[in-house]
Amino acid sequence: MPAFLAAIAAGAEGIELDVHAAADGTLFVHHDFAIAGAVSGGAGGAALPISTLDASRVSRIELAPGVTIPRLDDVLEEIGSRVALFIELKAAAIEAEVVRCLRRHPDxxxxxxxxxxDHRVVRAMAGLVPPLRTGVLQASYPVDSCAVMRAAGATDLWQRLEFIDQPLVSSVRACGGRVIAWTSNTPAEWDEFARIGVNAICTDRVDEYVSHARGRMPPQAAEMPQGIEQPVTDNG
Structure with a gap:
């Protein structure tokens, strides 16, 4: 949670995070499938998959002094009212629980x-909650990205930065989609993605990105809360 709050303070307009389910189905926000220190309860212990631990066990593990692993409910409550959340589903068969969790929090x-x-997960989510924006992650360059998105019912294409160019962006935007570049951390990349019309940038360097984006905008635009692209921090 501290990383999310720091990203918001730095100017992030969105937070990208990863979700796993504990053994009892409780959803937790953590990047990795397993938690180091899960056996001993502290750093240095053996790593165990989140899916093998009950919620009370996961909640007691500290990633740093005083910093525990938040539930998705906690993040939606504290962070979700401030910025958009981009939730990556990393566990199998958790779609229905994610939907229930989202519906517990207004808007x-x-x-x-x-x-x-897993584009099957995206298709399932699109079917369960048609108004929800959904995205497919790619680390390749398909012949037809729009066909990939249509097959999954997706509205966003999360594209690894090495596989982004003008033709891809133009084709996705022409079919009504958004291109989100991940994970881009250099000014040269940010400038190129702005030039070709990428919709959003997922970055680890929110403060640098915001400063850079404001520096290339006209003075009147620099006062606006949104820049040429939306900075989305990768804090999964």
Whole structure:
């Protein structure tokens, strides 16, 4: 949670995070499938998959002094009212629980989005909650990205930065989609993605990105809360 708050303070307009389910189905926000220190309860212990631990066990593990692993409910409550959340589903068969979690928090379906490398999960989410924005993650360059998105019912294409060029961006935007570049951390990349019309940048360097984006905008635009692209921090 501290990383999310720091990103918002730096100017992020969105937070990208990863979701797993504990053994009892409780959804937790953590990048990795397993938690180091899960056996001993502290750093240095053996790593165990989140899916093998019950919620009370996961909640007691500290990633740093005083910093525990938040539930998705906690993040939606504290962070979701401030910025858009881009939720990557990394566990299998958790779609229905994610939907229930989103619906417990007002406006979440309209405000937030989900995405996954497993395009079957994306298609399932699109079917369960049609208004929800959904995205497919790619680390390749398909012949037809729009066809990939249509097959999954996706509205966003999360594209690895090495596989982004003008033709891809133009084709996705022409079919009504958004291109989100991940994970881009250099000014040269940001400038190129702005030039070719990428919709949003997922970055680890929010403060640098915001400063850079404001520096290339006209003075009147620099006062606006949104820049040429939306900075989305990668804090999964």
């Amino acid at each position: 979440s379906v309209d405000r937030h989005a989900v995405h996954s490398f």
